[in-house]
Amino acid sequence: MRSISILGATGSVGASTLDLIAREQDAWRVVALTANGNAAELARLALQFRPEIAVLADETRLPELRELLTGTGIETAGGEAALIEAAARPADLTLAAIVGCAGLAPVMAAIEQGGTVALANKEALVSAGEVLTAAVAKYGATLLPVDSEHNAIFQCLAGNQISQVRKITLTASGGPFRTWSAAQLAAATPAQAVKHPNWDMGAKISVDSATMFNKGLELIEAFHLFPVGLERLSIVVHPQSVVHSMVEYRDGSTLAQLGPSDMRVPIASCLAWPRRMDTPCEPLDLAAMGTLTFEHPDEDRFPATRLARQAAEAGGAIPAVLNAANEVAVAAFLAGRLGFTRIADHVEATLSCYAPAAPSSLAEVLEVDREARSRARELMENA
Ligand code: NDP
Secondary structure, three states, X not given: OEEEEEEOOOOHHHHHHHHHHHHOHHHEEEEEEEEOOOHHHHHHHHHXXXXXXXXXXXXXXXXXXHHHHOOOOOEEEEOHHHHHHHHOOXXXXXXXXXXXXXXXXHHHHHHOOOOEEEEOOHHHHHHOHHHHHHHHHHHOOEEEEOOHHHHHHHHXXXXXXXXXXXEXXXXXXXXXXXXXXXXXXXXXXXXXXXXXXXXXXXXXHHHHHHHXXXXXXXXXXXXXXXXXXXXXEEEEEOOOOOEEEEEEEOOOOEEEEEOOOOOHXXXXXXXXXXXXXXXXXXXXXXXXXXXXXXXXXXXXXXXXXXXXXXXXXXXXXXXXXXXXXXXXXXXXXXXXXXXXXXXXXXXXXXXXXXXXXXXXXXXXXXXXXXXXXXXXXXXXXXX
């Protein structure tokens, strides 16, 4: 029996993970399940999966959770410190699926235990790339990428030497607005943006996918996970989301990982690693699909990947500023306070007015994140 903690258990990645765990429940002991404020769903999951502890980051919702779990023997806790304490509890595997930089401190707490962390929470790695990868090395932790693209690359690198890689190509679906004109993009609504053609995901990553910031964040994520240098990382738009990414070697061989657009495939690869496990996903039927297409990204209509590449090149605190400004802008867009194309404008404006020193600790990254958010909000109010 292996033990697992799931941070962000009530979200889309959390649900896919628990769907797989439920199919082999005797094989897993659940240590911690966490959420932000969704007490009812967390209680439902806790009753099904019987964790040691269920934690809500939003302490004001704790009484509701407590009431729902009274008499079950499951510990309950609330607040940021409790979330970090739960993430630090020993577990064979921690599935990190909190959305946004809010997941950074719990991810760091799990890494400091020296265990295996399956990372979906890309914003943590974008904001704290150097600090987080240094902690992985220092504490002897193992980082497994959950993101389908990075999981694909991880699989394509298995049994090969990274020094032999000529190029890594991240595929991008292009999102729901891939073919939209600039004028149509300017009028895009939150309801349209969250309707992804291939993937069923949380609201924030769906908007990121529509702006292509998701691919930009993934470029920075890949930069930290696979040390081949930024110039060897590229992006190609592949609307069918069947090829999840590719690695080209110096001899001209390109290895790709293909699979259905279902997060349970890369999650299963992390849960079973280094072995394999069954999933209920429909197998690919390439003949039925017929055609797979690839095209260059259009950085005029979707400037996010250009901004992310520039941020990765600049390094230091700049990726954290990019991420914070994007989180603020996406929240404003979802709340109907910012136009779709203003998201990238706003990130660019924040980046051009604010360049803090490179952070060297978790506390410094969190400080950069806090200040970048407040600058981004100020800029928005004064726009
Ligand atoms: P969701 O929005 O569906 O879920 C987010 C989870 O994080 C929920 O459990 C939520 O709790 C919790 N949460 C939100 N805010 C906080 C906070 N401030 N403190 C603690 N917990 C919080 O997100 P997704 O599952 O879509 O994405 C999770 C991460 O995985 C993101 O980083 C995303 O980029 C990445 N990812 C997602 C993919 C997908 O297919 N969805 C694919 C690849 C990567 P509550 O329900 O209580 O709000």
